[in-house]
Amino acid sequence: MDRGKKQVRTSVAMSNLQAGMILELRVARKKEIGYFLTDGREEVFLHRNEARGPLEIGEEVEVFLYHDHENRLAATMDMPYVGLDEYGWLEVVDLSSSMGIFLDNGVNKHLLVFIDDLPKLRDEWPRPGDRLLVTIKRDRLGRMLAKPVTETEVSKFAVAADESMKNKQVEGTVYKVIQAGAFLLTDEDYILFIHRDEMTERLRLGQSVRCRVSYVREDGRLNGAMRERKEVQYGEDADKLLRYLLNRDGAMPYTDDTPADVVREKFEMSKSSFKRALGKLMKERRVEQVDGWTKLIRDQAE
Template sequence: MAAGMTLTMTVARKTEIGYFLSDGKDEVFLHANEAHERLHIDDEVEVFLYHDHENRLAATMDMPHVGMGEYGWLEVVDISPRMGVFLDNGINKDLLLFIDDLPKHSDEWPRPKDQMLVALKQDKLGRLLAKPVTENEIVKIAAMADESMKNKSVEGTVYKVIQAGAFLLTEDEHILFIHRDEMVGRLRLGQTVRCRISFVREDGRLNGSMKERKEVQYGEDADKLLRYLINRDGAMPYTDSTEADVIREKFQMSKSSFKRALGKLMKERRVEQVDGWTKIIQSEQEE
């Protein structure tokens, strides 16, 4: 017998606090709190085996959301900075997703209420742990997308984070990639977001963006710059020559987005650049 197994066992003995179950060879304890009803000697029960809080092999009549050899979405219920994150697998003891299987940056870790796509594994002592579903397993369940999905809005949950961006599985089980430049804030494992499909690849995967279409974003960014200028009495020491890291820190937008927004305002004759400053054109305001 081992943790992660689902077995039909027979009640061999009763105690004040529970039952000893037998598979004909070995026995395991089923606490009364883990039984769904009052049991009697020779009753047959279906149980799931796990290690309890004292690391003893034990039985429960509660069935896990994800069993050995299966995978599924489990909710994050707690976080331990030293150990990892704990997931609700439908039984009394939460399932640990170990720190080694999580991103190095803690701000990319899942948070409580997030959903993680995982399977089960055993550590060296036979205890159950969660493990992220592999890319091969994702590919097996993923659906092929077609061109009709372009520009549609979809919801997806992050299952993998890399330096270039994040991979998500959509509600219709399409694989979707969001590049970091197309994010609104850094994404984390287990996070569910809504985004727009920007490209449908030949292999049936999707590229997505959390940003508005460019023509919409230009207007929003331009309004943001204009509000900033107004709050600074109509002038700011930032132009299209300002360093990209300064732009990102001050306005939370890329250098290219800043230049497009600034270009829009200049084309509309609402601002001008003078001696390293961007200024609202006062004559327009006075009119």
């Protein structure tokens, strides 16, 4: 995916000046605090702070139009990172629990992503510093807003992976979160899905993630896992249980029958992973389960 600008210059022959336009306007009048620019029919204000040095009457300047903090149409000589009807990655700079999140688009006014376009769970919202893949649209009042990309839009620029990607480590950014897991766009522009059972933490929109490709689908999309392969993970989980036992004088009140929520809280692993790790240790004769307790076999504790 091309993350650079793909700006389309708008003709000055447009009948109405609107937010999102990039066009050449002429300086019609000067004031102490800025300049009035015109396309020959309408005027828009360019604050002195938004100009790149002094301007003279009659001078032609390229500007970007947006709504300022008082919701007035204004001009700036700064250019946006992502233009109207384009898509791109923008950094999260602030959030509002009642409105949504704000993105830096390279101009003085940050772009809003409305709360209705964000996950319902707040811990799945992006955080400042995260990057969000968005498109820029106008609302019914003509104001510019950002919206997370849709599956249709992502499919336009995503590329298909081949079998050589299996078991490789990739990095990507979450662009969609659903109940079953999260979708990422990798640095190579592959679409990758991580099921919640393959996560080591709950993922949020805009989060950067490093994971292993566990499966390459026929359509070129990928499945990923933040966990190691099972044979590796079994060993790591078993080692975690052994360390826990050693710190508790060789015994713990947790067994195969311990509820899944207790296992996840105490050991940060799923019930199935916990049972596999215990099974590995019992098969190796390193632990035993007695009267609702798991205990190190005597010579293991010495």
